[in-house]
Amino acid sequence: MEPKNKLAVFEAAILPHLASAYNYARWLLHNQSDAEDVVQESYLRAYKYFRGYHGGDSRAWLLTIVRNTSYDWLRQNRSSQLVDPIDDSAEALDITDYSNPETVLRQRVDQDLLRQAVEELPIEFREVVILREMEELSYKEISTLCDLPIGTVMSRLARGRKRLQQKLAGRLNQEI
Amino acid sequence: MKCEESRSHLNAYCDGELDLTDTLELEEHLRDCAACSLAYEQLGSLRTGLRSESLRFQPTAAFESRLRTSLHREAGARPQKLYLRWLVPALSAAGLLIVFGLFFIARSPSDDAVAREVVSSHVRSLMAANHLIDVQSQDTHTVKPWFDGKLDFSPPVKDFAEQDFALVGGRLDYIENRPVAALIYQRRKHQINVFIWPTASRDSRPVVQVQQGYNLIHWIKAGMTYWAISDLNVAELQQLQEELEKQ
Numbered sequence: 001m002e003p004k005n006k007l008a009v010f011e012a013a014i015l016p017h018l019a020s021a022y023n024y025a026r027w028l029l030h031n032q033s034d035a036e037d038v039v040q041e042s043y044l045r046a047y048k049y050f051r052g053y054h055g056g057d058s059r060a061w062l063l064t065i066v067r068n069t070s071y072d073w074l075r076q077n078r079s080s081q082l083v084d085p086i087d088d089s090a091e092a093l094d095i096t097d098y099s100n101p102e103t104v105l106r107q108r109v110d111q112d113l114l115r116q117a118v119e120e121l122p123i124e125f126r127e128v129v130i131l132r133e134m135e136e137l138s139y140k141e142i143s144t145l146c147d148l149p150i151g152t153v154m155s156r157l158a159r160g161r162k163r164l165q166q167k168l169a170g171r172l173n174q175e176i
Numbered sequence: 177m178k179c180e181e182s183r184s185h186l187n188a189y190c191d192g193e194l195d196l197t198d199t200l201e202l203e204e205h206l207r208d209c210a211a212c213s214l215a216y217e218q219l220g221s222l223r224t225g226l227r228s229e230s231l232r233f234q235p236t237a238a239f240e241s242r243l244r245t246s247l248h249r250e251a252g253a254r255p256q257k258l259y260l261r262w263l264v265p266a267l268s269a270a271g272l273l274i275v276f277g278l279f280f281i282a283r284s285p286s287d288d289a290v291a292r293e294v295v296s297s298h299v300r301s302l303m304a305a306n307h308l309i310d311v312q313s314q315d316t317h318t319v320k321p322w323f324d325g326k327l328d329f330s331p332p333v334k335d336f337a338e339q340d341f342a343l344v345g346g347r348l349d350y351i352e353n354r355p356v357a358a359l360i361y362q363r364r365k366h367q368i369n370v371f372i373w374p375t376a377s378r379d380s381r382p383v384v385q386v387q388q389g390y391n392l393i394h395w396i397k398a399g400m401t402y403w404a405i406s407d408l409n410v411a412e413l414q415q416l417q418e419e420l421e422k423q
Contacts, residue, residue: 007251011244018235018243026233036239043243044250114225132191133226139193158187165222 010050014043017059020135021066027130028070030119034077042069063135064145067127074123110168117167125160132157177205182212190219287394293351294403295387298369301347301358308367309345309360319346323357331357331372331400336419341368351403361416368406368416375401382417384410393417 021042026035042065046053053061118126131137131145139157143150182205188194189202206213225231301308311322320333326348335343340363347358349371356373375396382395391413393404402420406413 007247011247015244018240019232022235022239023233032233035233036235036242039235039239040243040246043247047247047250111225111228111230115231118226118231129226133223134232139188139191154188154193157191158184161187161219161222164226165218168222 006050007047010047013053013058014046014050014062017062020059021062023134024063024127024130025066025070027118027134028067028123028127029073034073038069038073039066041073042066045069057141059135060137060141060145063131063137067145113168114164117164120167121160121163125156125163128153128156129160129164177201179205179209179212182206182209183215186212186216186219190216190223290352290403291385291387291392291394294369294371294392294405295390297349297351297358297371298390298405299388301349301360301369302367308347310347312345314343314345316343319343319359322346323348327355327357329357329374329400331359332420332423333359334420334423336361336416339415339419341416341419363408363412363416366406366408368404368408368413370416370420371403371405372400374399377401382414382421384414395421397421 018039022035022039025038025042026032029035029038042062046062046065049065118129121129127146128142131142132139137145139150139153142148142153146153148156182202185194185198185202189199194202206216311319313319313322314335314337316333316335320330323331323333323346333343333346337343341361342363344360344362347360349356349358351371351373354373356371359370359372361368361370376399377396379398380394380396382393385392385394390405390407391410393402393410393413395402395417402417404413404417404420
């Protein structure tokens with residue numbers, strides 16, 4: 001492809017996903033300037049590897065690159081966040097009820113608290129929650145994107161949601 | 177289905193990822209079990225919260241523009257060439273803004289008063305047939321010397337018959353408490369008065385305005401203030417203005 005033509009095709013196919021790419025990177029990295037750096041780097045990589053993209057879901061393709069770039073960045077700059085991977089096998093499912101109606105109400109209204117709770121989730125839970133809820137990817141898509149078995153995606157998502165509920169209910173103090 | 181099993185299926189169920197058999201069993205259980213049904217409701221409200229637009233981070237426009245720039249640099253294309261797509265309309269819009277901005281900003285109260293005098297002189301010249309032209313000639317060598325001795329300055333006089341703005345003559349007029357030169361041009365049936373007199377003000381870009389149905393263009397160049405006025409449309413009047421400014 002001619003450079004100019006390639007750029008035009010790339011822009012038409014990939015630029016519309018900027019909002020998703022940025023939202024994902026921003027939630028992974030916690031702040032605007034790092035997210036912008038990583039998204040820019042991701043787009044440059046995507047442009048470079050654009051020949052390797054042969055149709056299919058262009059957003060999932062871009063998000064995979066954003067994920068790889070983000071993890072590269074985290075390894076280089078914040079490796080402490082990645083040294084203690086969660087145990088995917090542990091943690092029996094808690095079926096405690098949070099039957100206080102106030103809890104339900106608060107979950108509905110307090111966006112600031114919810115935002116903070118998501119920020120505080122370990123990255124493994126946080127990213128499946130973001131990909132499922134905000135980017136609306138299926139289990140299968142998340143599994144491909146994060147290179148995880150579907151069972152792991154399911155359990156991380158369930159545990160991530162549970163932690164958020166506990167956090168919002170004020171029942172989990174030091175654990176998160 | 178027991179509660180424990182039900183809870184383990186709730187996430188997949190609300191994500192639409194539970195298989196049909198389990199879905200039917202779970203739905204039956206939810207109808208009978210208030211606790212599980214509340215848990216399902218709570219999961220739903222958490223998901224609604226998470227999906228709220230306010231929780232999403234949006235890239236800034238400035239970032240998007242930086243990103244495009246770096247992509248274009250990466251593509252080895254000259255950015256300005258690729259920007260033409262939106263740069264041209266943007267510049268046209270900016271141009272329009274400037275024109276209209278000048279239209280409103282540059283119209284100082286004194287300009288406004290002068291514009292009214294220009295309109296009056298123009299109207300008067302049209303009404304009194306004998307006052308339109310004091311010296312009737314298409315020859316600049318006749319018109320230009322005619323002003324000598326009548327004015328304390330020498331107005332630039334040029335014929336633009338080739339551009340279809342024929343010089344038909346000159347006239348003395350009185351604007352802003354001083355005698356001024358009036359050049360009369362004609363295009364088709366339209367008379368155009370161009371008033372000229374010296375000024376100490378700096379050069380200024382042409383400003384278009386409309387007064388009492390007449391189009392006026394005012395500019396200052398090389399120590400002379402110019403007012404062109406006519407019932408001719410603005411675009412054609414601007415052509416004459418450009419010719420006059422070129423000289």
